[in-house]
Structures are given as structure tokens and as C-alpha cells.
Amino acid sequence: MDRIRSTDDKKGAAESSIELICCPECKSTTVVEDTTRGERVCGGCGLVLSDHRIDTGAEWRAFSTEESDSRSRVGAPLRYTVHDKGLSTVIDWRDRDTSGKKLSPTRRSEIYRLRKWQIRSRVHSSMDRNLAQAMSELERLSSQLGIPEPIRELAALLYRKSIIKKLVRGRSIEAMVAATLYAACRIREKPRPLDEVADASRIDRKKLGQCYRLLLRNLAIKIPLSNPVAYISRFASQLELSSPVQLRTVEILQRSRDIGLTIGRDPLGLAAAAIYVASIMLDERRTQREIAEVARVTEVTVRNRYKEIVKKLSIDSMGLEPIEH
DNA sequence: AAGACGAAAGTGGTTGA
DNA sequence: TCAACAACTTTCGTCTT
DSSP, X not given: OHHHHHHHHHHHHHHHHSOOOOOTTXXXXXXXXXXTTTEEEETTTOOEEEOSOOOOSOSSOOSSHHHHHHTSOOSOOOOSSXXXXXXXXXXXXXXXXXXXXXXXXXHHHHHHHHHHHHHHHHTOSHHHHHHHXXXXXXXXXXXXXXXXXXXXXXXXXXXXXXXXXXXXTTSOHHHHHHHHHHHHHHHTTOOOOHHHHHHHSSSOHHHHHHHHHHHHHHHTOOOOOOOTHHHHHHHHHHTTOOHHHHHHHHHHHHHHHHTTOSTTSOHHHHHHHHHHHHHHHTTOOOOHHHHXXXXXXXXHXXXXXXXXXXXXXXXXXXXXXXXXX
16 A cells, blocks of 8 residues: 555656646646646646646645644545546446345346446547557556556556547557557666567567657657666676676766767667676676677677777776776 | 677668758 | 668678687
8 A cells, every 4th residue: 555655646746757848838848736726837837737636635634744644535546557547436246235235136236237337438438448458558568578667657648648649540559558668668767678678569679669759759758868877787687797897887888978989879789888898807707699689789789889998998908907097 | 619800791760962 | 752871780701719
């Protein structure tokens, strides 16, 4: 319960922290949430962007922190990964009331009718049908890739936005889901290689890339260039390298960036090469092929980056000790 | 024999006329 | 729309450990 609530608490921040142009008037990207009035207001010009939002705040006035904890609202948090945001009522299939007693025959047929209509109405529009399908695909994909819940939620939110913008029409749901997940990972600086996402999904790399770019263009999302450093802990653990090697890798990458070695280069290749250099320096050598494999680049790329790093960082080729300057 | 190296040709995506 | 282009891949022969 605590875990669920904490993700709930973060959601407001999550939603406003992705860089979307929110205000049609002044193009501001900041949104101020006024939960007591149920409004979202543009941070730039004060335009009310949406009202009648659900107040997720405390139910009663509270005079101390313990009190405000105990008096928070009940119910599950709003979830974007559930197609109806988890807000629908579910009628139980058992013919018993809340105290466990059998229902009277008339009551029973009434419930039967309600249940029937609930099932019919639950997925009532084409958008909901689409969402329901997309969310189950999202669930499948992200559990296969081991994507944590907050990133999943962000992906779901992005998907909702792309439905509203009619980006999904004419494209496969799978492709758009994979693209939103890939984007969400990058926004949260936990990037996954495009190939990895494509493999886990049933769509090819090209389609995924196209959908991803479509997403960037139409949702006006600002996504930072993926930093090679973000990959190294994953790669290092796959290669069973010690943490000193990881630290050295980070150092190498930072110095490479300082002298402009990284611009225009594939972050995956850079991460791979830096790991290669660090592994040799600290005597935990891995072969170029091993590293190339986990980084999903070729040996040749590892080699080229590695050579540049050694040359430009004045690392002595014999002992591979960096020469301080 | 495995790993590293380097040349050469091919690929998919971007850019600018 | 198309050609030029940069980065990366594939392939393969040679050198090194």
C-alpha cells in the first residue's frame, strides 16, 4: 500500500516534468497544479488549462503531519497503465452480498443484468478498445524488458497523448507502444538500445524508429541525447566487471566529452569503447567481441572508438595508464 | 587458435540544393 | 526528390599473443 501511494505522490511531478508544450497561448512548458481547486494553470500566463480534476489531496483539514497522513483519501491511485485509469466499478461474479449472504432471486437477476451491462460498457468506445489492447501490450513488453513501474506509467501517459493527437490511427498499436516505452526510458535517463526494444516487441527496428520520431515531432517532447554513462552499469554487470572499472569508465567518458570526442558518435559504441579501455587499465580485460555483443555494436566500432580515445586522451598504449596533464 | 587490427565495400539515415 | 555525406556494419585477410 505504501509503495502504491508513493508512486501516486510522484505522478503529479512526473506528468509536469516531461517537457511538453502545454499552454496554447504562451507555449509555456510549465504547469501549476492547484489540487485544492482542481485546476491546472499555465505557469507562464495563468491560463486555466483544465478544471474539475479529481482532488487527490486530504479529505479533511489536518493540524499535524500524522493527522494528514491518516486522513488522506482512500482508494487506489490513478493509473495510466489501466485503460480506464482504474476508476471503474467492478461487480463481483459471486451471487452474494457484502456480508456473504445469498441474494434473493429478484436481486440476483438485477445484479445479473447490471453485470452484463458493465461488461458491455466497460470497453465502450474505439479509443478505449485501443487503449485496453495497448496497455496489455505495454504490460507485456515492459515486464519482458524489466522496465520499472514509474517509466511504464510515463509510457502509458505518452500513449494516451498520442491517441488524442491521432498518431496511432493507421499505425500498429504494437509499434506505438514500443515507441512510447522507448521514449519513456530515454526521458527518465534509463535508455534501452533501440534494438533491444525492437527485439522484445514484434516489430522491426525501422518501424520503431519511425514511430519514435513521429512521437518526438508531434508531442513536442524534449528528450536529452542519451548519455553513454547511462549504459555502463548495465553493460558492466552483464560483463561482470567490478565497480572500480565502472568508475574509470565514467571518468574516461567524461574526459572524452570534454575534448569533443563524443559528438556525432553512437553512445552505445562510446560506452563500449570506454568500458574496453577501463577493463584493460584495471586488469579485468574483456575481449572486444564480448563488449561489442552486450553493447549491440560491432567490434569494428568498439575498435574505432577505442583508438580515438587512446589517441586523444593521451593514454599510453603499453600500460594504458593515463598521462596526467 | 583466439583475439586484435585494418582495408574496402555496403547500409540506412540525414542534410541541403 | 535526389545526391552527397558521415557514421556504422559486414566481410575478410593479416598480424600478434
